[in-house]
Amino acid sequence: LTALSAEVDALTASLANAATSAEVAALQTALTAAQGDLTDLLAANNVYTPAAGGLVIDSAASLTVAESLGDRLAIVNGNVTITNAVANAMDATKLAAVAAKMGTITGKLTYSHSGTGVTSVDFTNLSSAGSLDFDQDAPISLPELVSTGVVTMTTSSLITSVSLPKLTTVTSLSDGTTNSFDFSGATSIDLSSLVRYTTGTLGITTKSTGTLDL
DSSP states (O other), X not given: OHHHHHHHHHHHHHHHTOOSHHHHHHHHHHHHHHHHHHHHHHHHTTEEOOOTTOEEEOSHHHHHHHHHTGGGXXXXXXOXXXXXXXXXXXXXXXXXXXXXXXXXXXXXXXEEEESTTOOOOOOTTOOEEEEEEEEESSOEEOTTXXXXXXXXXXXXXXXXXXXXXXXOBOSEEESSSBTEXXXXXXXXXXXXXXXXXXXXXXXXXXXTTOEXXX
């Protein structure tokens, strides 16, 4: 990557000093090709393919490893499992920053959150995933999620809202029971972009004074 970037810089400098139209044309062709290769390489570097077990974040050490992947987390070609509990002792700010880098997960995203004083994570830029499995004792927010497969969100009285405002395509929704989305402690559930649900009859429950955007 460094060598290719240097080649682009060198060609650009040469182009500025070219003496003839033929030299300009030849250098421009070489520069265009090198820039294309650089763009392709940068795009490829934004994909991370984990080992067979997937990307697992369940400790301060594994969180540090995930941080080191940087923008490659934009597309995770595999599964992601995050266990966010008191015993795991992970820095909430660092974990949130890692989660925010994830835009596409081709496999399953499994996220669990529990324990007093543990800060929940919102996957603020996740737009698609193969499937989702959330076991979270806190409000759930996936503001950019557009498409996914099977979604399981284990019901809990501590889930006071569920927000999936851009979700348009989903295989099924579940609170542990397929086609049941029961969050009796939630003051709001937002599924405002989900025009069609083809798996069956979906039952949704909120708090008696809650709102449903569907």
